[in-house]
Amino acid sequence: YIERVPELCVHCQLCVSMCCEMQGVGAVSDVREHARHGHGVVKPFRGCPLTSTECISCGQCINVCPTGALREVSEREAVMKDLRDPEKVTVVQFAPAVRIALAEEFGCKPGERSLTNEMVAAVRRLGGKSFVFDTNFTADLTIIEEGYELLERLRRNLTQEKKYGADDMEIALPMVTSCSPGWVLFCEKNYHDLLPNLSSCKSPMQMSGAITKHYWCKELGIPPEKVSSVAVMPCVAKKAEKDRPEFSTNGVQDVDHVLTTRDFADLLKEHNIDPTQIEPEEFDNPYGISTGAGLIFGATGGVMEAAIRTAYEVVTGRSVPFKHLNVAPVRGMDGVKEASLPLEHVLDEWSFLEGVELKVAVAHGTGNARKLMDRVREAKERGLPAPYHFIEVMGCPGGCLGGGGQPKPTLSDVLLCHHTVVLEPFWKAIAGSKGLLPLVHEKTPEQPNLLPAFFHLDPTLEAKGAFVKKPVRGRGGMNVTIHDNGGDDGHTPVSTTTGGAFADDVVVYQGKCNLKRFDSYYPIFGAWVVGQR
Structure with missing residues (x-):
């Protein structure tokens, strides 16, 4: 994959x-x-x-x-082959995290725009006979199923009674989410002894695929083998998940192809489709209907928050005691988050939970998941009570929003994001400033290895006709202007400026020097300070 x-x-x-x-x-x-x-x-x-x-x-x-x-490994060609096949019907589903990230591939800033309905329209412009579903629909189903599974595990542990689920269902605590395929693989390879703790729920993607192939097909009278089930996901591990043997019936996979967000964006670009420039269209009903609970699956803590909302209301008949239903303790980007919620004044059916303090934990990134699971394993080995009742794990840092198939951020994107705080030594901030160049040149104007540099367009540079204008705080080649009176033909003046986020910054003017080429390569020199050396 x-x-x-x-x-x-x-x-x-x-x-x-x-x-x-x-x-x-x-x-x-x-x-x-x-x-x-x-x-x-x-x-x-x-x-x-x-x-x-x-x-x-x-x-x-x-x-x-x-x-x-x-x-x-791209599956774009396979998807287009199915779309062009007149004998096939293609069903495309979109994960919650895709709709925000997709816009970044078409020039929008991170988080600037959601293309929820525009991506629906984009699929239909690819041609073929297609239907478009929202994975949020089955994310809601996951929450309902997972919430009731947690409550049934608590019931059987506390009362030894059975009400929901199979007689032999797993009841190990803490129950751990199973919707992140990278995390499931990590658990299988590192914590096989704790596999009974994983929820029995399929991921929203696989639930959607199963509904498509085993319910929707029957309703429309279409043989499952004539349906191509395509999932657009933020996650590379979803490609591995779709191929697991438990997710196929009689040789027919529930999900046939997985495109990452990057993959889908490339597919649209190959067909000159820009989703930021087309009219939005609706999902195919009823599989476009969803709640906010499914939508927040995309961020770390989202599954936990949605599950707590559901379970608490089932048990007490009331909404969670948080403003606007925002379960703040499980939100945020801390690698491991812990929270507890007392269950008081519960409904009669759930009287065995009266006074129970529901303990939960959230981890994103498998490095953080290891910390939590080591605690669970240690408690189990020492015969101690489980430290939590419910754990959410997302395999990728930040959850699905940071999935391995999302747009790749540049260093400048990260540094300029308003959520990012950059901490670096003061000396490094000075050394990285282009404002240092004119100062050094002024002190050592005869130094042959330094290009002349000024805070204004000096007549000597203007007379030569070749100079470079740079923003003092610039990074990554942003907002750099290269001026050459000679141009490529030796006669026509040329002035080229790059785009970026430093257009209003103070600038310096520096002499232009053409790097020597060796075959098709340019030399680049760098210096690092490691351990005072």
Whole structure:
């Protein structure tokens, strides 16, 4: 589900750091195959296929890869083949996190615009006989099923009585969410002894696929094998989830193809479809109807919040005691969050829960999930009560919004986001300022290795006709103007300016120097300070 293009790898180690340190998986490492020359190759242990390693297909390595050496296996061609097949009907479902992120692929700032109904219209412009469903519909079903499963586990643990579910259903506590396929794989590979704690609920994507193939098809009189079920997801691991054997019946998969948000955006671009420029259209009913509970699935804590809202109202007949139903303790970007909610004045049917303090926890990113599950395992091994009743785990940092198939942010995007606070040493802020260039030039004007630089367009630069204008706080080549009186033909003046977020910044003017090329490469020099050296 993840393919590697070794010739594009620059050995930056970002994928290794993400996999080993952030996610705590360790599927890839820097293997020194040619130790004499110090060359390293980033790959799984002994070059094994990723699927046979600890890899959970979360795709976070793809998100940090700066060169495209890691990428998800695309299913765009397969989807278009089904759309063009006159014998097939294509059903496309969209996850909650896709509608916000998709806009970023078409020039919008993160969080600036939701393309909920525009993406529906975009699918219909791809052609073929298609229907479009909202995964929020089945996210609501997940919440109902998961909420009642939690309550039944509590009932059987506290009273030894049975009311809902199969007689042999798992009742281990804490119950842990099962809608993140990367997390499920992580649990299978690292906490097999705690698999009974996983909820029996399918993910919203698989619920939607099952409804499509085993209910909707019958209602319309369409054979399941004639339906292509396509899911647009923020998650690379969803590709692995759809292929699990438990999600197919008589050889017919509930979900046939998974496109990531990036993949879907590329598909639209290949067909010159810009969802920001088309009229919105409605989902096909009734599978476009949903509540806010399903929508918040996309963020860490969203599943927990929706489940608490549901379970609390079922048990007490009242809404949760939080302003506007916002269960604030489980929100936010802390890696691990804990909360408790007392159950008081419950309905008669749930009298066994009177006075129970419901303890919950939320983790996002499998590195954080490991911390929680280690606590659960330790309590189990020591014969102690479970530290929680319910745990939500999302395999990706931030939840589905930070999924491995979402748009890849640039460093500038991250630094300029209003949610980001950048903390760095003061000396580094000074050294990184272009305002240092004119000051150094003024002190050492005869230094041959320094380009002349000024806070104004100096007559000497203007006379030469070749100079560069840069914003003092600029990053990543933003808002840089290159002026050359000679141009490529030696006669026509040329002035080129890049876009960016520093257009109103103070600028410096610097002499222009053409880098020497070696074949098709330019030299770049850098310096780092490590341990005072």
